[in-house]
Amino acid sequence: DVKVTQSSRYLVKRTGEKVFLECVQDMDHENMFWYRQDPGLGLRLIYFSYDVKMKEKGDIPEGYSVSREKKERFSLILESASTNQTSMYLCASSLKQGINEQYFGPGTRLTVT
Amino acid sequence: GENVEQHPSTLSVQEGDSAVIKCTYSDSASNYFPWYKQELGKRPQLIIDIRSNVGEKKDQRIAVTLNKTAKHFSLHITETQPEDSAVYFCAASIPGYALNFGKGTSLLVTP
Numbered sequence: 001d002v003k004v005t006q007s008s009r010y011l012v013k014r015t016g017e018k019v020f021l022e023c024v025q026d027m028d029h030e031n032m033f034w035y036r037q038d039p040g041l042g043l044r045l046i047y048f049s050y051d052v053k054m055k056e057k058g059d060i061p062e063g064y065s066v067s068r069e070k071k072e073r074f075s076l077i078l079e080s081a082s083t084n085q086t087s088m089y090l091c092a093s094s095l096k097q098g099i100n101e102q103y104f105g106p107g108t109r110l111t112v113t
Numbered sequence: 114g115e116n117v118e119q120h121p122s123t124l125s126v127q128e129g130d131s132a133v134i135k136c137t138y139s140d141s142a143s144n145y146f147p148w149y150k151q152e153l154g155k156r157p158q159l160i161i162d163i164r165s166n167v168g169e170k171k172d173q174r175i176a177v178t179l180n181k182t183a184k185h186f187s188l189h190i191t192e193t194q195p196e197d198s199a200v201y202f203c204a205a206s207i208p209g210y211a212l213n214f215g216k217g218t219s220l221l222v223t224p
Contacts, residue, residue: 033211040122042202042216043157058211059114090156100145102212104156 003027004105006091012111019078021108023091029103030096032074034058034066037088037107049074050096081112115140117205119215126193126222134218136203137185143205146179146186147212151200160201161188193222 007022023032033048035058045058047066055066063085067075074093078085091105116139126132138146144165149157163170163177163186170177174193179186186205190197200219204212 031211035214040216042119043214045211045213048211056211100206100210101147101159101162104158106156 004091004093004103006089006105006108008108009106010109010111012113013078013081014113015082017078017081017112019081019110019112021076021078021089021091021110023074023076023093023105024072025074025093025103026072027093027095027103028071029093030071031094031100032068033092033094033102034064034074034076035090035092036060037090043090046076081110083112086110086112115143115205115213117203117213117215119203119218121218122216123219124221126220128193128195128222128224130193132190132193132197132220132222134188134201134203134220135185136187136205136215137183138205138213139184140205141181141184142207143213145206146177147204148175148177148188149202149204149214151202151217153199157202190220193220195222195224198222 004025034046035043049055049068065077089108092102094100094102119136147162150160151157176189200217202217203215206212
């Protein structure tokens with residue numbers, strides 16, 4: 001069964017803290033994505049990666065960075081968390097070729113106080 | 114880049130009625146159009162998708178139509194049931210690349 005997991009379902013951090021959100025997939029997918037979901041704004045792409053050590057900026061990369069050292073793991077990093085980064089963060093993965101259904105993780109609800 | 118617009122943002126129908134959600138896209142190179150359903154508190158899941166070489170696709174009570182000339186595609190749900198209540202997202206992309214999502218439609222099916 002397809003599985004994408006995220007390290008935390010809920011996370012509370014203070015302004016200025018460094019935050020790591022981890023995503024792991026067990027499907028040998030080449031592509032991995034980080035989105036944030038806010039009411040009325042849909043799913044907005046932060047960063048994506050087509051391969052190990054490769055990354056591409058999405059629509060809203062400011063304030064975020066990513067790391068992909070292994071094929072199965074894609075990390076989202078908030079270098080200095082701010083209150084406007086309070087959101088639901090969703091990770092997804094897909095194959096590079098052929099059917100490219102994106103499989104989503106359960107999400108991490110991050111609150112920055 | 115690709116811009117996907119989705120309408121309406123909210124939709125309320127009576128059980129048994131049909132529901133239609135419409136999306137438009139801007140990049141004529143897009144050729145993959147999936148629809149995702151997100152129930153409250155759950156992750157988005159693919160319910161149906163269509164590629165540009167097909168004009169319509171059906172799967173039981175749901176269908177998607179695509180008009181490449183006009184750059185719009187629609188989701189049709191017939192005989193709606195309360196369990197169809199969810200947020201629906203359309204998206205467009207070139208296969209293998211990042212999806213560009215619409216802002217979502219919150220569908221409520223009332224008994």
